[in-house]
Amino acid sequence: MRVGIPHMGNVYIPLKALFDRLNIDYVIPPVNNQRTLSLGVRYSPEGLCIPFKLTLGNLIEAAELGADTLIMPGGTGICRLGYYAKTQEQIIHDLGYNCEMVQLGVSEQKLFGLLKIIKRLSNYAPWAKIISAFRFGLAKLNALDRIERVVQKVRPVERIKGTANRLYAKAIKAIDKADDYATLKKVQTDYIDQLNQVNKDNQAQPLIVGITGEFYVVLEPFSNLDVESELGKLGVEVRRTTFVSEWTKFSLFLNPLGVNEKTRIHKAALPYLRRDIGGDGWESVGEKVLHAKEYDGLIHLAPFTCMPEIIAQNIMPSTKETIPVLTILCDEQIAKPGMLTRLEAFVDLLERKRRKGNNR
Amino acid sequence: MIRIGIPTALLYYQYYPMWKTFFEELGAEVVVSPPTTQDMLVAGSSRVVADTCLPVKIFLGHVLSLVGKCDYIFIPAVRSVKSRVYNCSKFLGLPDMTRAVIPESSPILDIDIDVNKGKRNLHQAIYQLGRHFTWNPFKVRQASLAAWQAHLNYHELMSSNNLTPPQAIERISGTTESEANSSYISSTQATIAVIGHPYLLYDEHINHRFISRLKQAHNNVLTPEMLSAEELQSATARLVGRAYWTYEEEVVGAGDHYIQNGADGVIGIMTFGCGPDSLMMDMVRRQAGRLKTTPFMSLTLEEHTSEAGIITRLEAFLDMIHRRKRRQVTACV
Numbered sequence: 001m002r003v004g005i006p007h008m009g010n011v012y013i014p015l016k017a018l019f020d021r022l023n024i025d026y027v028i029p030p031v032n033n034q035r036t037l038s039l040g041v042r043y044s045p046e047g048l049c050i051p052f053k054l055t056l057g058n059l060i061e062a063a064e065l066g067a068d069t070l071i072m073p074g075g076t077g078i079c080r081l082g083y084y085a086k087t088q089e090q091i092i093h094d095l096g097y098n099c100e101m102v103q104l105g106v107s108e109q110k111l112f113g114l115l116k117i118i119k120r121l122s123n124y125a126p127w128a129k130i131i132s133a134f135r136f137g138l139a140k141l142n143a144l145d146r147i148e149r150v151v152q153k154v155r156p157v158e159r160i161k162g163t164a165n166r167l168y169a170k171a172i173k174a175i176d177k178a179d180d181y182a183t184l185k186k187v188q189t190d191y192i193d194q195l196n197q198v199n200k201d202n203q204a205q206p207l208i209v210g211i212t213g214e215f216y217v218v219l220e221p222f223s224n225l226d227v228e229s230e231l232g233k234l235g236v237e238v239r240r241t242t243f244v245s246e247w248t249k250f251s252l253f254l255n256p257l258g259v260n261e262k263t264r265i266h267k268a269a270l271p272y273l274r275r276d277i278g279g280d281g282w283e284s285v286g287e288k289v290l291h292a293k294e295y296d297g298l299i300h301l302a303p304f305t306c307m308p309e310i311i312a313q314n315i316m317p318s319t320k321e322t323i324p325v326l327t328i329l330c331d332e333q334i335a336k337p338g339m340l341t342r343l344e345a346f347v348d349l350l351e352r353k354r355r356k357g358n359n360r
Numbered sequence: 361m362i363r364i365g366i367p368t369a370l371l372y373y374q375y376y377p378m379w380k381t382f383f384e385e386l387g388a389e390v391v392v393s394p395p396t397t398q399d400m401l402v403a404g405s406s407r408v409v410a411d412t413c414l415p416v417k418i419f420l421g422h423v424l425s426l427v428g429k430c431d432y433i434f435i436p437a438v439r440s441v442k443s444r445v446y447n448c449s450k451f452l453g454l455p456d457m458t459r460a461v462i463p464e465s466s467p468i469l470d471i472d473i474d475v476n477k478g479k480r481n482l483h484q485a486i487y488q489l490g491r492h493f494t495w496n497p498f499k500v501r502q503a504s505l506a507a508w509q510a511h512l513n514y515h516e517l518m519s520s521n522n523l524t525p526p527q528a529i530e531r532i533s534g535t536t537e538s539e540a541n542s543s544y545i546s547s548t549q550a551t552i553a554v555i556g557h558p559y560l561l562y563d564e565h566i567n568h569r570f571i572s573r574l575k576q577a578h579n580n581v582l583t584p585e586m587l588s589a590e591e592l593q594s595a596t597a598r599l600v601g602r603a604y605w606t607y608e609e610e611v612v613g614a615g616d617h618y619i620q621n622g623a624d625g626v627i628g629i630m631t632f633g634c635g636p637d638s639l640m641m642d643m644v645r646r647q648a649g650r651l652k653t654t655p656f657m658s659l660t661l662e663e664h665t666s667e668a669g670i671i672t673r674l675e676a677f678l679d680m681i682h683r684r685k686r687r688q689v690t691a692c693v
Contacts, residue, residue, distance in 0.1 A: 047638030047660075076604065083604050083639045090646055150425055272460060275437060275472060277453040278446070305411060307635040311453035313409050318460040329411070 001025065002069045003121055004062025004099075004120050007032055009219040012243055013176050014137035021133035021180075022122040029061035029100035032222035036061060037089050041332050043091050049303035050223050050330050051216035056088050059204050063097040068354045069121065076102035076348065078330075079279040079308055111252040138248065140175055143188045145245040147171050150195045152239070155232025156206035159199045165229055167195055207350050208294070211240040212287040213301035213311055214280050217330045218242050220261070224301050229283035234347045239295065241265075241287065242280075265290055272315050281308030285315050292321035324349060361492065362388045365430030365466065367422030368395065370415055370451070371438060373525040373558035376531055378511035379434060385503035391430045393422040396565035400425055405663065407461040414631040414662055415559050416450050416457075418566065423465055431493070432469045433458075439474040440606060447606040448636050518585045520546055525585065526562050526570075548550040550681050553582040555611055555616035555644070556571055556629035557637075560661065567629060568667045570659075570674070577678060582623055584614035599647055605636045615644035619654045625681045626654055627674075632662040655681060 003026040005015055012028050019026040030036065034052055040057030059070050070092070072085040089101040101123070105113055118130055147168065171191040178184040209231060209309040217223045219242060228238045250261045262283060266276075271288035276282050288298055299314070302309030313327055326346045328339065364383045366372060380390045400421030407420055426433055435455040440446050455470035471489045475482060490500030510532075518528045552574055559582060560566055574581050584592070592613035596603050599616040603609060611628070618626045628644055630637035641658050647657035657677045659670065 045638050045642035047633060047635075062540055076446060080635045080639060081448060082446075086600060086604075087639050087642060091642070094646065193505075273453065273456045274470075275439075275452060275456070277449040279449060281449060281453065305633045305635065305638070308448035308453070310409065311449055311457050314412065314457050315453070315460040318463070327409075 001069050001121070001123070002027060002063070002067045004029065004059060004067025004148050006058035006062075006070075006072060007220070008055075009221065009244065010172060011141075011345060013144060013172065014141040016176065017179075018118070018137035019142050020132050021136060022118070022125050022129065023153070024122050026067040027062050027067045029058045029065065032058070032220065036333055037222075043095065045087075047305055048287055049306050050332065051214075051220075051303055052080070053085055053332065054220070054223060055084070056091060059092060059099075060095065060097075063095075063099050067099065069100050069102060071102050071104055071117075071121075075105040077197055079278075079306070110256055124311045136181070138245075139181060139184055140178070141245045141248065143175055143184055143200060144172065145243045146188060147175075147191055147195070148243075152232075153237065154195050154198055154200065154230065155229065156235045156237045157200045157204045159201055161233050162193060163198050164232070167198070169193060198345065206235050206237040207347065207354065208237050208239060208297045209347075209350070210291050210295040210298045211238055211301065212242075212298060213308055214278075214303055215242060215247075215318060216351075217301045217303050219244060223303075224328070225334060225336050227299065227301070227339070227343070228327065230340060230343055231347075234343060236347055236350075239291075250283050262286075272319050273312075277308050277311050279306065279308030281312040284309060285319070286310040288316055288323060288325060289319055290318075292323040295323060296354060297324040297326065299346075300327040301323055302327060302329055304329045304333075326355070362432065363391050363430040364388050364469070365391045365393065365420055365423075365426035365433040367426060367433070367435075368393045369419040369422045369563070370454075370559050371436070373562055375511065376525075376529055377514040378507045382503050382507035382511035383434070383493075385506050386490060386499065388493055391426065393425045396421070396563050398565070401565070401663065408448060408457075411633055413450065413633045414566065415557075415634075416454070417663070417671040418563070420458065420462065423462055427462070427465050430466055433466050434469045434545070436471045436473055438606070439472060440476050442475060442603075443476060443607065443610060445603050445606050445608075448634075450635075509567060519588055522586050524557050524562055524583060548580040549578045550624040550678070551580040551622065552678075552683060553614070553623035553626045555584055555614045555626060556617065557607055557610060558585070560629045560631065566631075566661060568665070568670050570629065570670065573674060575670070579678070582618060587614060587617055591596070595620075600643060605640070608636070608640060611637065611640040612643055615641075615656075616647055619644070619651060619656065621650050623654060625677060626656045627677065628656065628658040630658065630660055632660050655684070 003019065005012060007026065007029065016028060036054060037058035039060050040053030044053045044056055055072065062070060072088060073080050074085045085101050085103040092099055092281050102117060104117060104294065108350050115130060115134065118134065119125065122130060123259055151164045151168045158164050174187045175184065178187050211218060218240065246261065265283050265286035268290040269282055273282055273285045284300060291298065300313065302313065316325055326342065365501065366376065366379060396418055401418055403424045404417040404419065404421030408417060411552055423433060435458055437455050438447050439672050455468050456680050458465060460466055469489060469492060471485050473482065473485065486504050487497060487500050490503065494500065514528055514532065517523060517531065518525065554571060561571065573580055593607040595617040596609050596613035599612055614629060615626060626648065628641045630641050645656060645658055648654060
């Protein structure tokens with residue numbers, strides 16, 4: 001049995017650590033690139049969103065590399081995502097690969113369901129081993145996200161643009177290589193120190209832009225053309241609440257105990273959207289309302305034809321709490337120059353708005 | 361008397377007799393929006409972002425046409441009507457979205473229908489809705505029982521008499537003047553099954569009178585409503601296992617059933633940007649491609665679909681079916 005996984009941001013690194021520790025045979029398909037996208041677009045039904053197309057491309061590339069067990073998130077009551085594994089399985093079968101699809105129910109199986117799937121994949125390894133491997137995976141995930149948060153702060157104020165990104169790329173590699181807690185800890189503190197020592201413009205008061213929207217396009221830089229780095233280059237500090245480590249922390253451990261980090265966001269959205277509409281639509285509206293005072297602007301990322309985000313996009317302009325919102329629809333047609341022009345115009349608008357506010 | 365407006369779009373075709381009975385039992389008057397027109401579509405589209413799907417734009421057009429003609433507009437948020445089967449986000453967000461994009465609309469009555477939250481929750485939701493009309497819970501209970509009975513009768517009427525939803529609604533409300541329409545055509549050319557959601561198949565503006573065109577060309581037309589619930593369920597289970605979407609059976613179930621028996625050709629109607637349909641139609645298309653028994657065509661509709669384009673594709677499809685049938689006949693001789 002050889003396991004193949006789709007990509008989403010850096011999630012493959014913790015998964016790799018998990019598989020290594022459990023001696024699971026696996027392939028990691030190449031990180032998202034033009035070929036992945038072309039493969040996904042060619043074999044997908046036309047009306048589907050970019051997450052489907054990219055993950056399909058990943059799974060096809062994994063199958064090409066000899067994977068016979070493909071893992072794909074799914075579940076009920078979210079959005080189309082629940083149907084993806086079913087459709088992708090048929091597409092991959094029709095292409096002639098004899099792969100088994102393992103659906104990871106993100107909404108209902110929770111921690112135990114996830115562990116049970118890992119147990120099956122690991123050929124029934126003892127529980128102690130699974131749990132220790134799982135913990136190590138989580139530690140890597142947390143380290144990655146901690147460094148990313150620092151990178152987000154450094155990007156807008158660094159004097160030599162691109163330093164933070166270079167360090168970040170190195171840090172990712174180092175975390176990937178680390179194979180015990182001590183090294184991991186050392187790598188993490190090392191890189192955070194280095195990032196803090198980057199030559200910075202201490203006078204700068206960067207604009208603050210929140211990023212919200214659909215989970216996958218927010219977290220996968222390939223699908224949003226690395227909007228965070230581009231904003232960093234324009235001297236804008238990016239804030240976002242969506243992190244994979246946060247998501248795992250809450251949806252696997254704390255939600256079953258009744259703690260929900262999103263209650264605050266949902267409450268904020270309540271006057272405009274009274275119910276969960278699946279996907280991240282409720283959160284998108286809520287974040288706009290909640291952060292209208294703190295942020296200078298908001299970038300709303302959504303895949304083209306995403307059902308919940310269309311609803312959110314329709315509701316957003318009618319909220320009483322006003323803040324400039326730029327909606328960027330991500331699909332295979334999106335091009336960097338077009339996006340940069342829009343980002344520059346948006347940042348100009350925010351700067352003007354801030355100057356006007358200061359003068360008053 | 362309180363007047364309740366019901367837009368003639370989306371879930372209207374599935375539940376109208378039920379809603380009408382419920383409100384009338386509670387002493388309200390029901391106002392229905394007129395059939396879809398181009399003006400409604402334009403008015404509805406002007407309120408929302410461009411990539412909202414066509415049926416929702418038309419729905420908003422209907423809501424706009426009801427503004428000022430009623431005291432409340434009834435827009436339910438139907439989350440699930442079966443256990444662990446959910447609906448498209450657009451249906452869930454419909455009341456909130458309408459409120460946001462049509463601020464001038466009459467107050468919106470919304471009700472959360474989610475059977476996964478348990479019976480108690482559903483009863484409470486119905487009672488909350490009934491409270492707008494009466495304080496007496498027994499009256500609400502009576503009205504909802506009558507409404508449920510009306511719903512069952514409506515579906516019984518459709519499946520036993522092979523009626524389409526608009527015909528059944530006409531017969532229930534007693535305005536059956538278009539009886540000549542359903543007169544049996546003596547020499548049918550072919551039997552064509554049309555699959556898709558009722559709000560696409562029976563809204564003659566969206567689909568450019570698709571079903572009447574098929575009938576005019578002397579074809580016998582089959583629709584998902586003509587199949588029994590068991591037939592739909594077993595066909596869905598055969599193709600995809602457990603249904604994922606609330607209205608999956610009318611696409612996947614009906615599609616798989618008609619591809620395997622009873623039809624010379626199957627046509628799927630969907631709209632551009634429809635989340636569930638983009639996946640479900642693909643399932644049916646793949647199944648048709650695998651079995652190679654019945655030709656399948658999928659038509660994607662949007663605002664820009666021109667009548668001529670639809671006619672051309674329909675004619676080509678029918679020509680192909682007729683050729684196929686002729687060849688089969690000569691092969692037998």
